[in-house]
Amino acid sequence: MQNFNFKNATEIVFGKDQIASKLQAAVSQFGENVLLVYGGGSIKRSGLYDQIKELLADLNVVELAGIDPNPRVESVTAGQKLTKEHDIDVILAVGGGSVIDAAKVIASAKYYDGDAWDLVIKPSIRHEIQQLPVVDILTLAATGTEMNAGSVISNLSTKQKIGTYGPNTPAVSFLDPTLTYSVSTWQTAAGSFDIFSHLVEQYFDREPNNDVTASMIEGIMRTVIKWAPVAIEQPMNYDARANLMWASTMALNGLVDLGNVNGWSVHPMEHELSAYYDITHGAGLAILTPRWMEFCLNADTEAKFAAFGRNVWHLAGEDSQVAHDAIQATYNWIKELGLPTTLSGVDINEETNFEAMAEHAVSLKNLTQTAYVPLNSADVVDLYRKS
Numbered sequence: 062m063q064n065f066n067f068k069n070a071t072e073i074v075f076g077k078d079q080i081a082s083k084l085q086a087a088v089s090q091f092g093e094n095v096l097l098v099y100g101g102g103s104i105k106r107s108g109l110y111d112q113i114k115e116l117l118a119d120l121n122v123v124e125l126a127g128i129d130p131n132p133r134v135e136s137v138t139a140g141q142k143l144t145k146e147h148d149i150d151v152i153l154a155v156g157g158g159s160v161i162d163a164a165k166v167i168a169s170a171k172y173y174d175g176d177a178w179d180l181v182i183k184p185s186i187r188h189e190i191q192q193l194p195v196v197d198i199l200t201l202a203a204t205g206t207e208m209n210a211g212s213v214i215s216n217l218s219t220k221q222k223i224g225t226y227g228p229n230t231p232a233v234s235f236l237d238p239t240l241t242y243s244v245s246t247w248q249t250a251a252g253s254f255d256i257f258s259h260l261v262e263q264y265f266d267r268e269p270n271n272d273v274t275a276s277m278i279e280g281i282m283r284t285v286i287k288w289a290p291v292a293i294e295q296p297m298n299y300d301a302r303a304n305l306m307w308a309s310t311m312a313l314n315g316l317v318d319l320g321n322v323n324g325w326s327v328h329p330m331e332h333e334l335s336a337y338y339d340i341t342h343g344a345g346l347a348i349l350t351p352r353w354m355e356f357c358l359n360a361d362t363e364a365k366f367a368a369f370g371r372n373v374w375h376l377a378g379e380d381s382q383v384a385h386d387a388i389q390a391t392y393n394w395i396k397e398l399g400l401p402t403t404l405s406g407v408d409i410n411e412e413t414n415f416e417a418m419a420e421h422a423v424s425l426k427n428l429t430q431t432a433y434v435p436l437n438s439a440d441v442v443d444l445y446r447k448s
């Protein structure tokens with residue numbers, strides 16, 4: 062197990078009926094000028110918007126609406142302007158990962174006078190400046206952004222989708238599973254697979270004998286496998302939504318990465334797909350993951366895949382068989398969730414960009430050095446082609 066320091070300062074307020082009594086204090090502790098950031102309208106349809114406006118009636122609330130899925134740098138620029146013009150004290154982000162990701166970068170942009178894209182491509186700047194506190198109300202279980210310092214921002218004009226890390230995680234995150242009852246089947250499936258993928262990226266690690274981390278991950282994987290189909294069948298099943306929401310947070314708040322050694326592989330490859338074709342993140346991960354697993358399976362990794370098969374998929378038998386069957390079980394579950402399993406399933410039918418995408422993914426995340434099984438550009442192109 063590698064050395065680590067762990068600190069996560071986000072206050073979690075989990076469960077139903079907590080917003081009415083706790084939101085006002087959670088926001089107003091930071092000041093009176095609030096930037097309310099949200100997406101395309103789901104919070105208006107659910108009634109959450111009206112509830113928030115009522116609860117914050119005594120504060121000065123400025124709004125930034127229309128954050129797109131795969132949030133754009135233009136939204137960050139718009140937020141940067143509003144934070145300065147209205148001397149914003151705190152950001153309230155209400156929505157899924159895209160809204161919260163954008164809000165976290167806007168929180169830094171108040172203290173930066175240059176182009177907001179600088180904060181994405183040179184995240185070190187964000188560690189030299191202040192960051193506004195962010196309070197969020199999560200409405201979609203997927204990314205883990207509610208308890209981490211990451212944001213992923215897209216620049217469609219340059220075909221880039223890049224992760225940036227601020228100094229702070231959100232100050233307070235409200236996790237009310239009932240707010241996810243209205244999430245569509247598609248987004249529930251994609252979000253659930255995103256959670257699963259975060260676990261996969263951290264489970265397949267070269268550090269041996271990191272049993273605390275491995276067993277926590279296996280338990281959260283089993284949880285997502287169990288409850289995602291239930292949430293799809295019964296959107297208002299509280300236990301299903303609650304388990305997925307807490308799994309989302311636990312999968313990517315830093316806890317299950319402690320003591321690990323290598324970096325992630327599938328996310329960098331998927332971010333290129335989203336950057337070029339603006340597809341749903343979890344769907345891209347679902348397409349790539351089984352192929353990436355097949356690429357990784359070899360004599361050195363077979364025991365790890367076999368452990369994945371036994372402890373996550375309840376398979377039994379010889380290592381080599383269980384390892385193969387575990388990949389097949391993952392693929393079958395993806396199909397069961399109704400997610401696409403090929404690039405043509407998300408309308409990507411041409412290969413012209415694959416080389417540029419592969420080169421970018423490999424160089425951005427140094428995949429020849431840091432991946433669980435090293436990947437070069439030709440490997441990534443091959444993986445895209447097989448998909």
Ligand code: NZQ
Nearest residue numbers: 100101102103130131157158159200203204206211243244
């Ligand atoms: O915009 P609105 O109207 O709110 O609709 C959204 C959006 O259309 C809708 N939605 C959200 N909550 C809903 C709802 N619809 C009905 N009822 C609700 N309660 O769902 C759609 C997708 O929302 P989005 O926020 O884009 O989804 P998600 O949470 O999956 O976030 C995806 C983004 O997060 C990034 C992804 O790359 C992608 O850009 N990621 C962020 C990470 C992080 N910060 O740590 C890590 C992840 O790996 C990921 O890369």
Ligand code: ZN
Nearest residue numbers: 204255258342
């Ligand atoms: Zn993800």
